[in-house]
Amino acid sequence: MGEHHGPAKGLSRWFLTTNHKDIGALYLWFSFAMFLLGGSFAMIIRAELFQPGLQLVQPEFFNQMTTMHGLVMVFGAIMPAFVGLANYMIPLMIGAPDMAMPRMNNWSFWLLPPTFLILASTLFMEGGGPNFGWTFYAPLSTTYAPPSVTVFIFSVHVMGISSIMGAINIIATIVNMRAPGMTYMKMPLFVWTWLITAFLLVAVMPVLAGAVTMMLMDIHFGTSFFSAAGGGDPVLFQHIFWFFGHPEVYIIILPAFGVVSHIIPAFSRKPLFGYDSMVYATASIAFLSFIVWAHHMYTVGMPLAGELFFMYATTLIAVPTAAKVFNWITTMFRGSLSFETPMLFAIGFVVLFTIGGFTGLMLSIAPADFQYHDTYFVVAHFHYTMVAGAIFAMSASVYYWIHKWTGRRYNETMGKAHFWISFIGFNLTFFPQHFVGLAGMPRRIPDYALQFADFNMMSSIGAFIYGASQLLFLYNVIATIRSGKKDEAAKSWDGAEGLEWEVPSPAPYHTYSVPPQVK
Amino acid sequence: MCFKAKQLCKLVLYPAVMLLSILSGSAWAEEAQRWQVNMTPGVTEIGHKIFDLHMLVFWICVVTGIGVFAYLIYSIVAFRKSKGAESAHFHENTTVEILWTVIPFLILIAIAVPSTKTLIEIYDTDDADIDILVTGYQWKWKYEYLDANGENVSFFSNLSTPQGEIYNTEDKGQHYLLEVDEPVVVPINKKVRFLVTANDVLHSWWVPAISVKRDAVPGFINESWTRITEPGIYRGQCAELCGRNHGYMPIVVHAVEQEEYDAWLAERKAKAAQIRELMSKNFTLDEQMAAGKDIYMTACVACHGVNGEGGVGKPIAGSAIAMGEITGLINILVNGKAGTAMPAFGNQFNDVDLAAVITYARNGFGNNMGDVVQPIDVYNFKQGQ
Numbered sequence: 049m050g051e052h053h054g055p056a057k058g059l060s061r062w063f064l065t066t067n068h069k070d071i072g073a074l075y076l077w078f079s080f081a082m083f084l085l086g087g088s089f090a091m092i093i094r095a096e097l098f099q100p101g102l103q104l105v106q107p108e109f110f111n112q113m114t115t116m117h118g119l120v121m122v123f124g125a126i127m128p129a130f131v132g133l134a135n136y137m138i139p140l141m142i143g144a145p146d147m148a149m150p151r152m153n154n155w156s157f158w159l160l161p162p163t164f165l166i167l168a169s170t171l172f173m174e175g176g177g178p179n180f181g182w183t184f185y186a187p188l189s190t191t192y193a194p195p196s197v198t199v200f201i202f203s204v205h206v207m208g209i210s211s212i213m214g215a216i217n218i219i220a221t222i223v224n225m226r227a228p229g230m231t232y233m234k235m236p237l238f239v240w241t242w243l244i245t246a247f248l249l250v251a252v253m254p255v256l257a258g259a260v261t262m263m264l265m266d267i268h269f270g271t272s273f274f275s276a277a278g279g280g281d282p283v284l285f286q287h288i289f290w291f292f293g294h295p296e297v298y299i300i301i302l303p304a305f306g307v308v309s310h311i312i313p314a315f316s317r318k319p320l321f322g323y324d325s326m327v328y329a330t331a332s333i334a335f336l337s338f339i340v341w342a343h344h345m346y347t348v349g350m351p352l353a354g355e356l357f358f359m360y361a362t363t364l365i366a367v368p369t370a371a372k373v374f375n376w377i378t379t380m381f382r383g384s385l386s387f388e389t390p391m392l393f394a395i396g397f398v399v400l401f402t403i404g405g406f407t408g409l410m411l412s413i414a415p416a417d418f419q420y421h422d423t424y425f426v427v428a429h430f431h432y433t434m435v436a437g438a439i440f441a442m443s444a445s446v447y448y449w450i451h452k453w454t455g456r457r458y459n460e461t462m463g464k465a466h467f468w469i470s471f472i473g474f475n476l477t478f479f480p481q482h483f484v485g486l487a488g489m490p491r492r493i494p495d496y497a498l499q500f501a502d503f504n505m506m507s508s509i510g511a512f513i514y515g516a517s518q519l520l521f522l523y524n525v526i527a528t529i530r531s532g533k534k535d536e537a538a539k540s541w542d543g544a545e546g547l548e549w550e551v552p553s554p555a556p557y558h559t560y561s562v563p564p565q566v567k
Numbered sequence: 568m569c570f571k572a573k574q575l576c577k578l579v580l581y582p583a584v585m586l587l588s589i590l591s592g593s594a595w596a597e598e599a600q601r602w603q604v605n606m607t608p609g610v611t612e613i614g615h616k617i618f619d620l621h622m623l624v625f626w627i628c629v630v631t632g633i634g635v636f637a638y639l640i641y642s643i644v645a646f647r648k649s650k651g652a653e654s655a656h657f658h659e660n661t662t663v664e665i666l667w668t669v670i671p672f673l674i675l676i677a678i679a680v681p682s683t684k685t686l687i688e689i690y691d692t693d694d695a696d697i698d699i700l701v702t703g704y705q706w707k708w709k710y711e712y713l714d715a716n717g718e719n720v721s722f723f724s725n726l727s728t729p730q731g732e733i734y735n736t737e738d739k740g741q742h743y744l745l746e747v748d749e750p751v752v753v754p755i756n757k758k759v760r761f762l763v764t765a766n767d768v769l770h771s772w773w774v775p776a777i778s779v780k781r782d783a784v785p786g787f788i789n790e791s792w793t794r795i796t797e798p799g800i801y802r803g804q805c806a807e808l809c810g811r812n813h814g815y816m817p818i819v820v821h822a823v824e825q826e827e828y829d830a831w832l833a834e835r836k837a838k839a840a841q842i843r844e845l846m847s848k849n850f851t852l853d854e855q856m857a858a859g860k861d862i863y864m865t866a867c868v869a870c871h872g873v874n875g876e877g878g879v880g881k882p883i884a885g886s887a888i889a890m891g892e893i894t895g896l897i898n899i900l901v902n903g904k905a906g907t908a909m910p911a912f913g914n915q916f917n918d919v920d921l922a923a924v925i926t927y928a929r930n931g932f933g934n935n936m937g938d939v940v941q942p943i944d945v946y947n948f949k950q951g952q
Contacts (some may be wrong), residue, residue, distance in 0.1 A: 100743060101735040107811045181808045187785065188768040188810060192705075276786020282769060283784055316646075318654040325664050347771060347806075348782045349789035352690045356683060363675045370671045371664070373635060378663070380642040384654040387643075395643070402635060406628035413678065415685040416621040418780045419606050422771060422806040487603035488775040490806045493814030495733060497744050499601045 054557055063158070066150035067557060068135050071157050073453070075132025076446075078160060080522070082124030083439075085168070087515055089117035094477075094511040097504050100496055110494035111179035112171060118182025122300070123207050124164050126438045130303040131156075131214045133445055134242045136453070138218065140548035140555060141236045143227030143564045148220035156213035159206050167203040170196035181492060183293065186274035186285040190266045197267065201260045208253040215249035218242055227547070229566035233324065236546050240327050241306030244334045248295045248302075251338075256292040259285065283348050290341035298337045301401075301433060302330060304441030305372060308394045310546070311448050312376050315391035316383030317543035322375050329368035329375075336365050346417045355414050362412035369405050373398060388541070389463030393444030396471050397437060404432030407482065422492075425485025431478045443470070443521065450525065451540040455554035456532030462524045469517035476510025607775050610797045610822070614778035616685045624678055631674075692790040695760030699751065703763075703770025703783035703805065706812035709914070710751045712832065713762075720835040723915055724749045726815045733815075745802040750819035753795065754828035760792045766914075768810060774803030774818055782807055795822040845919045846942045852930065855939055859927025862920050870908060875932030879908055884932035893940060896925055897948045918945040 055061045055070065065071060092113050096104050105113070135153065139146055147153045170177035175194030178184065189197060222243045226235070235243075262285075265271040272278020274285045305326075313320045320326065342350060343362040350358075376398050385391070407429040411420055420426060443466070450458050480503035489500045496504065539549045547566075551559045608618035646652040700711040704723075711721035727748045731737035740746070753759045763772050765783035772791075773780040776799075781791040795801075803818040823831070850858075864873075870880035883889050888896055900921055903911035912921065922942045929936040 100739060102733055103735065107814065111808070111811065111813075179810075185769055185808070188808065192768050192810060276784075282786070316654065317648070318656060319658045321658050322660075322664055324659070347780050348784065349787065352687065355686060355690075359682065359686070360679060363679065366675060367668055367671050371668055374667045377635065377639050377642060379658075380639070380646065382652075382655040382657070383642070383646050384648040384652045385643065385646050386648045395639070398639065399636065402632065406632060409628060410621065410624050413620060413624055413682045415617050415682055415689055416624065418689065418778065419617060419621070419775060421780060422773075483602075483604040486606045487600075488607070488803070490773070490804050490814075492808045493804070495744060495814050498739060498741070499603060502602060 064154070066146070066154050068139050068146045068150070068153065069453075069555065069557065071147075071153050072132045072134075072136025074157050075128050075135060078157070079125050079127075079129035079132060082120050082128070082164060084518065084522075086117050086120035086125050087518060089113045089120065090511060091515050093117060094508040096494055097496070098508040099505065100498055100501050102495055105494070107494045108176055108179060111181075111492070112177045114492050115178045115181055115184075116168070116171065119167065119178070120164070121434070122182060122296070123204075124160075126300050126434065126442070127211065128160060129442050130242075130245075130300070130438075131211075131218075133238075133303065133307070133442070133449075134214075134218055137449065137548060138221060138239055138242060139225070140452075140551065140559060141239050141546055142222065142225060142230055143547050143560045143566065144221060144225035145558065145560050145563075147217050148224055149217050152213050153217055156210045156217065159210040163203045163206040163210070166199060170199050173199070183289060184263075185289070186263060186266070186282050190263050190274055193267070198264070201264050204260045205257055208257045211249050212253045215246035215253075218246040219250070222246075227560070227563040227566050233327070234566060236306075237309040237320070237323070237326055237330075238303065238306035241302040241309075241330055244330050245299050245302045248299050248334055248337065252292040252295045252299075255288060256296075259288040259292065262288070283345070286345050286348060287342065290344045291338075293344065294341040295334075295337040297430075297433070298333055300438050302334070304397070304438045305330065307441050307445045307448070308376065308397050310544075311390045311394040311444055312379050312398075314448070314541050314544040315388065315394070316380045316385050318379060318383035319545075320375070321378040322371075325371055326375055329371045332368040333365060336361060336368070340365065343412055343414075343417075346414045347421050359412060359414040363409065365412075366405065366409050373402055373405070384543075388447070389458070389460060389467055390444045390448035390541075392464060392467040393440045393447065396467065397440040397444065400432050400436030400440065400474070404429055404437060407432065420485065422490055423485035424481040424489045424491060427491050428478045428481035428485060431481075435478070436474055440470070443467075446521075446525065448540070449548075450528055451535060452548060452553050452555055454529050454532065455534060455536065455552075456528050457535050458528040458532055459524055462520060462527075466517055466521045466524060469520065470514055473510050473512075473514030473517055477507050477514055478510070480504075480506045480510075609776040609778050610795050610799065610801070611778050611793050612796070613685070613688060613793070614776070616681075616688070617778055620681055620685055623681065627674060627678065689791075692760055692792050694758065695792060696757040697753065697759045698762060699753070699759060700762045700764070700788075701751075701772050701783065703765040703767075703772065703809065703816075705767050705810050706805075706816040708751075708770075708772070708816065708818060709766075710749075712835075718836055718839070720832060720839055722749050722835075724751065724819070726812075726817055728815075742802065744815065745804070745817045745819070747817055747819045750800070750821045752821045752823060752828060752831050753793075754825045755795045755798055755822050757825070758792055758794050760790060763789045763791060769807045770805050770809045770816070771807035772803075772818060773806040774801050774820055776801040776803075777820060777822075780806055795820075798822050798824060842917050842919050846946060849941060850922070850926075850939060852926070852937070852939045855923045855926035856930060858920070858923035859925070860931065862916070862924040863927050863931070866912070866916075867924065875928075875934075883928050884934065886928075886934070889928045890934050890936055893925075893929070893938070893944070894948060896928065897921075897940070897945055898952075900925055901945070901949060901952075913949065918942040918949070921945045 062074060096110055173196045175196060177196050178200045180189040180193060222239055262273040266273055272280040274280050274282050309320055309326055340358055340362045342358040411417055411429055447458060447463055484500045484503045489496055536553060538552055547564060606618055606621055608615045698713040700713055702709040707723050707725045709723050711719050713719055724747045727746045728744055729737060732739045732743055761779060763781040763783045765785040767785060770783040771780060772783055777793040777795055779791045779793050781789045799822055801820040805813055805816040870878055871883050872878050875883035888899060901913035903909045919942045922940045922945050925940045
């Protein structure tokens with residue numbers, strides 16, 4: 049091992065750090081803060097929807113809440129959470145001393161907090177914050193947008209720059225810094241899923257940047273990309289947005305697939321059933337993600353041939369996704385299972401993500417989508433994938449690796465309570481939304497017809513329960529860091545495999561200065 | 568509202584009961600009901616096909632789900648470390664992996680066939696009996712019945728739920744948020760084609776029971792169609808976020824027998840003809856004041872006050888605009904004022920009504936300018952701009 053020195057003292061440690069573990073931790077804390085912020089917006093939404101009629105907020109503000117909830121959760125909470133996990137774990141998993149470009153790593157993190165501060169500040173601007181939905185369809189987001197839209201465009205640009213730098217760093221690290229002997233087909237699955245995710249990011253973040261730049265031009269420089277009056281087309285915006293947006297949902301979920309593929313074998317004490325097929329399934333999903341974008345737009349009036357193409361391509365996604373689910377369950381089959389918190393969250397992930405997959409298949413059927421589109425059925429579907437998918441996987445990861453990060457054990461009882469309360473709260477929130485959606489309740493409305501009242505009330509109660517359970521999570525994490533039981537074992541879990549379990553716990557500030565040999 | 572134990576009980580029990588009764592295929596009323604958990608097949612042939620397709624995929628998911636979850640639960644129960652389970656170390660099995668790739672693929676093909684058929688039918692918008700141009704506005708719908716002889720009938724359709732119900736000062740009616748002042752009327756058993764567009768932002772015209780959802784895109788016209796088999800009142804809402812009052816622009820379709828439709832259309836046409844006739848008439852000041860007052864008291868009073876004293880809107884009594892150049896006043900009524908709450912009324916009212924209310928603004932509230940605005944003045948202004 050080479051020369052060791054510890055972290056710098058004081059705040060400069062965090063501002064100037066180039067250490068992947070520090071930056072990983074910063075990302076994780078930042079994303080949790082954004083999770084609570086985005087969550088509090090959701091609480092306002094659910095409180096207003098507790099009963100029909102307008103009680104707490106005005107429709108303008110309600111629209112700002114739905115918009116900001118989506119933006120903050122997608123770009124502030126879920127994406128940075130997995131980037132944080134990548135920063136912390138990828139070097140440990142591939143036996144690298146740090147990320148390939150540590151200074152750029154610092155920069156890609158430190159762009160985020162000011163960006164989100166700026167984005168959140170739009171809520172206090174004259175005319176209010178962005179109110180056009182997180183998908184910001186033109187012309188509501190251009191000609192008809194509040195002045196704060198310019199600030200929104202700026203923040204999307206900076207977020208995009210941050211994501212692209214993070215992705216380039218991850219690609220460079222994985223391609224160049226694997227320990228001797230670690231061939232591509234020996235890489236841990238989390239590394240594989242992130243490698244593919246990073247390529248998706250590099251491919252589509254510039255498309256998003258293009259979309260917002262065209263908006264900027266339309267708003268301030270008199271162009272008409274998205275206005276028919278000047279020869280443009282509002283639907284063009286949707287095509288560009290979803291060309292980014294559909295790969296984006298896999299950017300969110302692929303790393304989650306990765307961690308679940310670590311946790312299930314660890315607690316089944318049995319190797320992953322089909323490593324190769326997992327890799328191929330991930331790559332297939334990534335490829336398909338580029339050719340299905342218009343399934344978000346079945347009702348915009350595409351020609352029949354286009355509609356059929358996107359329907360067929362979309363249904364195909366079910367094939368690799370099903371392979372993954374079968375793979376996870378077959379890993380558990382004839383294993384030796386134990387059910388610590390990470391495993392509970394991973395199983396919760398498999399069950400609920402599968403339900404989200406089923407509704408996804410239903411939504412892919414274009415004729416039926418004419419009834420589902422833009423209803424709460426869609427809201428239920430994507431929360432089953434985003435929350436029970438990405439966020440459950442993220443919670444599982446924290447419990448799975450927290451001992452490696454801190455050298456301390458978390459409180460198992462509290463962890464399990466967090467899982468069960470989340471699980472019940474989540475389902476109470478989102479399962480009834482399938483019903484109101486099918487019965488005809490549109491999305492993004494601050495008030496609704498009386499027949500939807502009962503399920504909405506259930507949904508709101510569930511949301512408050514789910515929200516509260518995250519405070520328990522926060523408490524458990526802080527309690528672990530401050531006073532969790534110390535344990536110096538390198539392996540947190542007896543069934544866990546991988547290089548990250550070969551360094552002491554907590555992982556020293558510098559690890560793998562000399563690369564390990566992988567057989 | 569207080570949350571009673573009885574209600575809590577319902578929250579738990581009803582969904583289960585409803586799920587059973589509905590999935591077993593019980594009959595559907597055309598309106599969404601409390602505790603409704605499933606899509607309505609509606610009152611069109613296409614709607615039933617969509618519903619069947621939806622249920623087909625749903626049942627495939629249920630059966631697959633039962634299989635997958637049974638496998639998962641069995642694994643969880645049977646292979647517990649706490650029960651002394653030893654892990655096997657098998658992995659990779661090409662046969663199994665090929666099977667679980669090919670079987671889902673075959674199921675997808677089985678779904679794709681009926682989906683494609685239904686989609687092709689939905690896209691067949693040819694040979695319509697009636698064409699209705701539907702235009703989305705922030706936040707109302709305009710319907711225009713296109714007539715081969717150019718005798719189009721058009722009107723706006725606004726939410727008619729009182730503000731008091733929305734802000735909880737009055738009890739909410741049965742059709743809260745799903746009621747309009749002017750429903751769109753169509754005959755049953757006729758192919759009705761909707762040409763859907765928008766005036767400002769995106770909207771989406773959706774009525775679940777007649778299985779039509781089409782995005783309204785400003786500058787483009789989308790086509791959709793329906794053939795309703797049962798008379799009735801069918802309700803829907805705008806399905807694309809369109810700004811502040813997105814939740815407050817419902818759609819109501821009255822499906823009636825052909826004779827009733829013909830009578831309704833004839834009456835509408837007569838009214839339109841009457842307005843055309845009135846266009847060339849010269850009204851007296853008294854006539855215009857009386858007619859203008861009626862319009863003012865429904866369309867303007869909320870913002871400008873009973874005595875023109877202002878409120879959300881500017882005062883009209885003594886207003887420089889009301890008492891200035893006539894064209895300035897016509898302009899502001901026809902085009903509205905950008906950046907304020909004053910909407911453009913040019914398309915919402917006919918020229919006869921506009922002329923009356925403009926006359927009222929110039930002469931009411933003590934403004935007493937003494938001049939009369941005629942429908943032709945408004946018409947000429949619109950033509951000249």
